[in-house]
Amino acid sequence: MKTKKRISNIITMIFLLAVALFALFPIIYTVVSSFKTNSELLSSPETFWPKEFTVDNYIQAWQSENFKVGMMLFYSIAYTGVYVFATIMTSSMAGYAFARGKFFLKKLWLALFSATMFIHIVGVGVYPTFEVLGKINLTSSIWSLMLVRVFSVNIVNIYITRSFIQQLPYSLDEAAKMDGLGFGGILFRIIIPLMKPTLATIGLLAFQASWNEYMLPTIFTINHPEQRTLIVGITALKSTGEAAASWNLMLAGTVIALVPVLIFYLFGNRYFISGLAAGAVKG
Amino acid sequence: MxxxxxxxxxxxxxxxxxxxxxxxxxxxxxxxxxxIATQIIGFLVLTIYPIIWTFRWAFYYYNLTPSDTVFTGLDNFIKIFTNEPMYWQAWKNTILFAVVKICLELPLALCIAVVLSKLKQVGNFFRALYFLPHIISVAIIGLIFSNMFDYFGIINGFLMKLGIVETNINWFENRGTAMAIVILCSLWNTFGMNVLYFSAAVANVPEELYESARLEGAGAVTMFFKITLPMIAPVLQTVLLLSIVGSLQTNDLILVLTNGAPAGGTFTVNSYLTHNFAPGFFTGEIMPNIGYGSSLSLISAVILGFIAFGYSKLSARLQNIY
Known part of the structure; x- marks a missing residue:
């Protein structure tokens, strides 16, 4: 009985480690390959470990004229910064209004906002957005995409903040009201300070979503290639004529784009996981 | 209080x-x-207005040049149903992709979740590890996999070295292998999330149920099918819905990984629409007929809506199996 159990434990472990290898291999492969010379990348694809380690790819990526990693990093950080800040602000304000406020048509607005989860106009959906931006004299650029993001409905995040605020006791609001705080004051002085862990979750999810975003940043920067974010710039290399000779740059760029996400995940994976679970349950 | x-x-x-x-x-x-002012404005301007816009232009020939605009009535829709084989091919690809992916992914994820539920600390470690691919940009994932499965890539290199194949395989030139890679890549990206969902569900099954089953001599397999599976049915319904909707809407991954290769054989509906009509993605100098794209977008949204709605109706039974 005991040996049988031991054997089944070993089989379980082998299975779990095999899946772990499956999950990690592409990531490790990418990181390791980014330290290979370009000639090695092209000539001996079957070797996993580099024959000689080199950081040339990173130096080249940093100095290249048509692949400006520094600029891309700047636009990635700027876009992500605005996106994260806007998401935290708008979803905590809306979550509070929907949790505590009594206002005309409250249920209707929540239902309408929820419908945005299922409505997607693919392909042509950006033309009307461009048209609206044109009405206020804006052209497509990474900056106008930031503006779009400030006004976007983040329904999953609204659900997360709303359910957190609903769990807080009403006596808190009452006490604050006694002390002379208004409806809005309660949000900024009492609720938001209490909501920090929830806001950390939302912030991390927003960081991941915006840092990784591909479709809209690509569309909004067609006329401004210099405004590309990292993900857009790296992916754009693939569709150029010299794609095969640019793998070293793509790999180095990929690692640069991966590192911040991996660092955040290393320290905040609890928040990532709880946030996604909450989003799924409400979704 | x-x-x-x-x-x-x-x-x-x-x-x-x-x-x-x-x-x-x-x-x-x-x-x-x-x-909620910003979000009301955003909802009206970025959600409602585009819907009205799409409805309107679906009945026109429209390429953003006012002088070229022609009202065409139902012509766009007639063309979709009579003369647009590539679009319906994309639907076939999408369904094939979704069915195969879900049939492989969910049993695998559930199996891992059940195994991990018996391990305490180690379980959390593996869960966090399996979730790792999900935090990476889908575009980057497409790039990494297209590198690994390149004609001169590491997978061909390994296979040659091990003597499994004699010449390099051109993975993206054959619809079967190209689709297999797309599925593998997408599964790699999302299985960890489903492990998390199932883990949470499995952890909520009361331990007493297993204890009394064990007293009556039930084995592990019986307990899985008679206790675990029925108890997590409501979660399974949600996870299945998320998987169906998620895989039917697959877009970025295809555009970066295969861009439809070979000859549109791996285009999903959304990637087909993006590839043909979205600025920055359509190829060629002339502006595509956005009016026609609008009618394709509408038809796709309606079909997707029907699938999601139909699934919800059909699977409602799973919610109250107990």
């Missing part, structure tokens, strides 16, 4: 009488609308 608090609450409510109460609700109304 203590009785003291309750008393205070009642007292404070009573003091808001007549006019002051009305004034209070008006100012609360204003504050609430200010708090």
């Amino acid at each position: 203590s009785s003291n608090d309750m008393h205070m609450t009642l007292k404070s409510r009573k003091t808001f009488g007549g006019n002051s109460l009305k004034k209070d609700t008006i100012s609360e109304n204003i504050t609430c609308y200010l708090l």
Whole structure:
């Protein structure tokens, strides 16, 4: 009985480690390959470990004229910064209004906002957005995409903040009201300070979503290639004529784009996981 | 809430009488609308307006040049149903992709979740590890996999070295292998999330059920099918819905990984629409017929809606299996 159990434990472990290898291999492969010379990348694809380690790819990526990693990093950080800040602000304000406020048509607005989860106009959906931006004299650029993001409905995040605020006791609001705080004051002085862990979750999810975003940043920067974010710039290399000779740059760029996400995940994976679970349950 | 608090609450409510109460609700109304103002504007301008816009132009020939615009009535829709084989091919690809991916992914994820539920600390470690691919940009994932499965890539290199194949395989030139890689890549990206969902569900099954089953001599397999599976049915329904909707909407991954290769054989519906009509993605100098793209977008949204709605109706039974 005991040996049988031991054997089944070993089989379980082998299975779990095999899946772990499956999950990690592409990531490790990418990181390791980014330290290979370009000639090695092209000539001996079957070797996993580099024959000689080199950081040339990173130096080249940093100095290249048509692949400006520094600029891309700047636009990635700027876009992500605005996106994260806007998401935290708008979803905590809306979550509070929907949790505590009594206002005309409250249920209707929540239902309408929820419908945005299922409505997607693919392909042509950006033309009307461009048209609206044109009405206020804006052209497509990474900056106008930031503006779009400030006004976007983040329904999953609204659900997360709303359910957190609903769990807080009403006596808190009452006490604050006694002390002379208004409806809005309660949000900024009492609720938001209490909501920090929830806001950390939302912030991390927003960081991941915006840092990784591909479709809209690509569309909004067609006329401004210099405004590309990292993900857009790296992916754009693939569709150029010299794609095969640019793998070293793509790999180095990929690692640069991966590192911040991996660092955040290393320290905040609890928040990532709880946030996604909450989003799924409400979704 | 203590009785003291309750008393205070009642007292404070009573003091808001007549006019002051009305004034209070008006100012609360204003504050609430200010708090959600950006999202109301965004909803009207970025969701409602594009829907109306798409409805309108679906009945036109429209390429953003006003002088070229022609009202064409139902022509766009007639063309979709009579003369657009590539679009329906994309639907076939999408369904094939979704069915195969879900049939492989969910049993694998459930199996891992059940195994991990018996391990305490190690379980959390593996869960966090399996989730790792999900935090990476889908575009980057497409790039990594297209590198690994390149004609001169590491997978061909390995296979050659091990003597499994004699010449390099051109993975993206054959619809079968190209689709297999797309599925593998997408599964790699999302299975960890489903492990998390299933883990949470499995952890909520009361331990007493297993204990009494064990007393009656039930084996692990019986317990899985008679206890675990029925108990997590409501979660399974949600996870299945998310997987169906998620895989039917697959877009970025295809555009970066295969861009439809070979010859549109791996285009999903959304990637087909993006590839043909979205600025920055359509190839060629002339502007595509956006009016026609609008009608394709509408038809796709309707079909997707029907699938999601139909699934919800059909699977409602799973919610109250117990």
